[in-house]
Amino acid sequence: MNDQGVSQIVYSKNVVEFVTVASEYCATIENAGHHTPKENLDKLQKILPLLYLKAALLPKVESVMEEELEKFVSELDYNTVHQKWLQLLGEHDSFYEVFDPSIQFGDETVTASISENLVDIYQDLKDFITSYSIGNEEVMNDSLAECVFHFSEFWGQQLVNVLRAVHMLVVGDVDFMEDTSDEAAPGKGNPKWLDNFWGTNEEED
Template sequence: MSDSGIHPLVYSKNVVEFVTVANEYCATIENVARHTPQENVSKLQKILPLLYLKAAVLPEVEPVMDEELEKFVSELDYSTLHQKWLQLLHRNDSYYEVFDPNIQFGEETVTASISENLVDIYQDLKDFITSYSIGNEEVMNDSLAECIFHFKEFWGQQLVNVLRAVHMLLVNNTDFSEEENDEPAPGKGNPKWLDNFWGTNEEDDLDV
């Protein structure tokens, strides 16, 4: 029997609204091939801030089960979606990470991947909404508790980081077309908009 306090929590307004936005985010990631690059990035610009807001106002939740939650996103699912977003973004997939514990007090820069960040967030949210949709209130509760923990420890930071990159792609009217002799290895690129964002095109200027 479910804990008497679980029912109102898992069906509360803030939780239901978060589920709705999380589901929309997952649909955006899954349906990448149905839209143009500009349309996809524009959708991300709108849904990422909303997703962060809805996650930030979720109530504190304590797990009630001893069993581990089932995971629904397979390695193949992850890899397939990752490749689709890499193909969409081409050389625009990379961006400089400016909030990373490894570079806070160092001289090196870290390059991150938009597609990898997006699918990492998707993985947590898809597992959550799939568990939530089962309808078992204890599973719903614990999947919510896990999702909130991961938001605080992991994907919340990824979200705000990748939003910065998405913003720059849009305001710079980025060309998403694939050009010959202008396509670095996936996830390793150094697009012009990225260098413009950093403020330099010369590696020597990065030294402190």
């Protein structure tokens, strides 16, 4: 691919719009401590569907460099952001996973973590937008290619899965101020908030 072709891709309308939404998502994840759980979830309810749409519109991209891309989100960065969201959500971090390729045809249920899903997506997007902001068009191209691949293989499914839980927390009557005796752990235990949510809806019906 020539330089002109790379330039046309990395500055195309769909890519620039995706970068804008991805940047907004990363800022939301990083600044969660400045807002209440309800405010953060209200924002995620709106930005997650838009992020999926913009990612789905990205072009298929081929890598042009032989070198591996630099990663910018360290393990410490990941853990710091993860702990922030885990503390924010507390017992509401767990939700039942309904799409897991390893168990989708069985009767088992899997408990997943909202915070882990959100931060996994954040890690990929933060690495991408940081590489994109460097301004080297070959780096921009290859970071885009990697992001598109990871969307298809990994975080696209994570996004649609966690959106279900975010939606239920937003529309349900959830008390984030309620104290719990057990220390929160990502995706562990029975998501009682979800049982209560369904129980409340059944009573209303």
